[in-house]
Amino acid sequence: MARIVMKFGGTSVADLDRLRNVAARVQREVEAGNEVAVVVSAMSGTTNQLVGWCQGLSSLHDAREYDIVVSTGEQITAGLLAIALQTLGIEARSWAGWQIPIRTDGAHGKARIEAIEGQELIRRMGLGQVAVVTGFQGLGPDNRITTLGRGGSDTSAVALAAALGADRCDIYTDVDGVYTTDPRIVPRARKLARISYEEMLELASVGAKVLQTRSVELAMKEQVRVQVLSSFQDLPGTLVVDEDEIVEKEIVSGIAYSRDEAKLTVRGVPDRPGVAAAVFGKLAAENVNVDMIVQNISEEGMTDMTFTVGETDLPRAQAALSAVQPEIGYAELLADINVAKISVVGVGMRSHAGIASTMFKALADKGINIQVISTSEIKVSILIASEYTELAVRSLHTAYGLDAS
Incomplete structure (x- = not known):
């Protein structure tokens, strides 16, 4: 019982x-x-x-x-x-x-x-x-x-x-479980029998909509074994468990994507201490969550900051940054909603080299330009033009050997 x-x-x-x-x-x-x-x-x-x-x-x-x-x-x-x-x-x-x-x-x-x-x-x-x-x-x-x-x-x-x-x-x-990616984009996506809390948390946070992020965080904290099943089919589901319960660990477990992103670039920012704090502090005060961040310093003592926010947060972010323009003294604020975030997730990344290089080569072979890169211990995320979303997901799914045979 x-x-x-x-x-x-x-x-x-x-x-x-x-x-x-x-x-x-x-x-x-x-x-x-x-x-x-x-x-x-x-x-x-x-x-x-x-x-x-x-x-x-x-x-x-x-x-x-x-x-x-x-x-x-x-x-x-x-x-x-x-x-x-x-x-x-x-x-x-x-x-x-x-x-x-x-x-x-x-x-x-x-x-x-x-x-x-x-x-x-x-x-x-x-x-x-x-x-x-x-x-x-x-x-x-x-x-x-x-x-x-x-x-x-x-x-x-x-x-x-x-x-x-x-x-x-x-x-x-x-859905009847957690797949290596969205089966609507990649028909040869595979259903995973088991996935670790950490992998599921990363996938949920970067666009996979199978489980809500907070629920996975809580399951990991409380060590609750979670099973994802279909309400409409009597099929085996996917168990979300502690990493120790997974004997055969995949190098890459899944490819996630999110089209609900916006890219902001603050150009011509004076390169001095406290500028980044002023930019991101104002966004934090307006409850705007910032994800990927890249900063480039030019020879003229000016810097460009590029970062991503949720598309629904874009109007608030623009208003917040416009309000601090006199204080910061930046030259230009650019926004782009035609972007998508693609993420490769897997606990096997901890012990295997070359995950990022495989990603970059697969995208280069398809002529897809990478705009922003961010990484964690078990995740590599990139920002690309949204028109290439499905092509990128399919290419990466094949490149990491995730296609069902």
């Missing part, structure tokens, strides 16, 4: 037929003798509608009331799934985040989980009751409902699995 947390995303619970399908999957686990908690998202499209209503009334809405509104989507799903399970003769009960409670900080709209008091859930699961828990939400220090931000249900599921001491957290979604 095992204790399992099962999480189902919006497409998995999009209508009543899909809710019945979810109930049948939960029933199989219960009949196998497992203790089960289920975490659910809102039905597909519901959260967007609720957000739209808030924004339609006021673009500067009260974040506390916003959380009250958008959290209702998960409550609908939880109640409906509990009814579907009861119809199958399974004892089930829905739980809102505040009822458990899942305690968070007070950052409404992007709260972080601080503690889960799971003793009552554990007691009831031991008696055979299935707990159907609303994802994406919790209870703030002022006893008001909070939400965790987009993709927060993954984080809810992993946090609940840690609090319950679950043997595994199964994330059901519209």
